Amino acid sequence: KQTLLPLLQEEASSFIFPCHPAVQRPELQHMVMELLRCIPLLLFLLFVCGLDHFIFSILSIIQHHSFVQYSYQTSHHLSVNVMGTSLMAQLLRGTIGALNTSFDTEVETSNLACLPRPSGMTRQQYLDTCLPLGALALLCLLQVYPFRLRHAIAAFYFPKREKTRVLFLYNKLLRQRKNFLYLQRGRVARQARQPPGLGTWLLQWSRRRWPWLRRCLRRSCTLCGTPETPRHRPCPDPDCGALYCEPCW
Template sequence: GGAGLLRAQMLELLECIPPLLFLLLAWGLDHVLYTMFSVIRHHSFVQYSFRSSHHLEVRVGGRSLLARLLRSTIGALNTSSEMALESTNLACLPQPQAMTQSDYLSSCLPLGALVLLCLGQVYAHRLRRVIAAFYFPKREKKRVLFLYNELLRKRQAFVRLQRRRIARHARRHQPLLERFYLWCPLLRRCLRRYCVLCGSPESRTSQPCPTPTCGTIYCRPCWRDMGQVCFACTPGHAPLSGDSSSEEQMSYAD
């Protein structure tokens, strides 16, 4: 029925929790790794700068033939050079990239599709029943009659169960204490009665049993659901209005 489909839907939604936890764990791990690599990149950056200059000049004085010869030969040794070298370890450092909003959205899409499939599976099951009813109308009619009779049987079983429970409560009831409760206003402030069906405390809208010797208390919704008949003082073999109508409906459904 509807409760079974709802229960199955809730179970399937609960099965979506492990993928959601895994996705959150992946996001958290990605953020931790990005933060760690960013710190490493920021604090491990090293830059080397090396500059040097070299100048060699040999001067030979004099005007003699030997001086001119030395100037022409040793002058080739005069050199001048400058060197500037810069080096960094940027190529060896990690280059982390944070996830963008589109990355987060794309990672959420499969999980969102899974949740939508879980929610739409109930309607797919109902559509399956509609298709089967279209091709097999007699079988669908038998199924509806079976479910209707099952609901009627459960209703009758509930009425009988409540009748037996209220009868047991009436047998355990203390008439002397009930009389004191009805006669003594002070005792009403100390003791508080409850509905025999749902257990709600007595209020101004509560309905006591019309029989003076019974004193069973009902809340207004339970009194209306029981057909305004007290099960504590009604004989067990006496049919109630709800039972008779249910029996008539059962015979009609059969």
């Protein structure tokens, strides 16, 4: 009976493992798209903060360079002297004498009440303004972990549907693996018919001549390209020299 486990390297990269702490390749594209949606909000926030700082600068310049102060001083003295000792002179002196006035006036005024009084935002206020956007970006990064529970929730409420999906995925992977092995056999056969290049021949000769170079000049699996490990197996044909990892072998 054919089995799927262990998965090949190409197959494992297309699956999401719920217990894996790192963000995996299928989740990365969705996460990047969510972060790209935050860019218009970020640009709008930068525009608003820049506009606020620009308006504050303009009003501050007006406040400091448009201040005008006026000072007005005046002095008024009025004195009426009526000469004579007659009754009419005495009457006029008592009546017109009330017009004798003397006063000094000093007035100071300015346009301070009409000038704007701008109040700029502090660094903490700017930080509080950007904090919701930062929280939104953080949620875009962390939402991949709650999304991994969707499979378990759907399986709990719809077990029959889950079984159908598992069977479909199983058959699909079997077909893909069969086609993959067929294509890889053809590729390996074509490579075997071609003579090795100068670089490949020099690498093989160096490995045979100085075995201690094998730690530095490691080969890779012919099929999947996995770097050489002690578990890799060479082809039993002495004229082949191909190397295969354990799953591909």
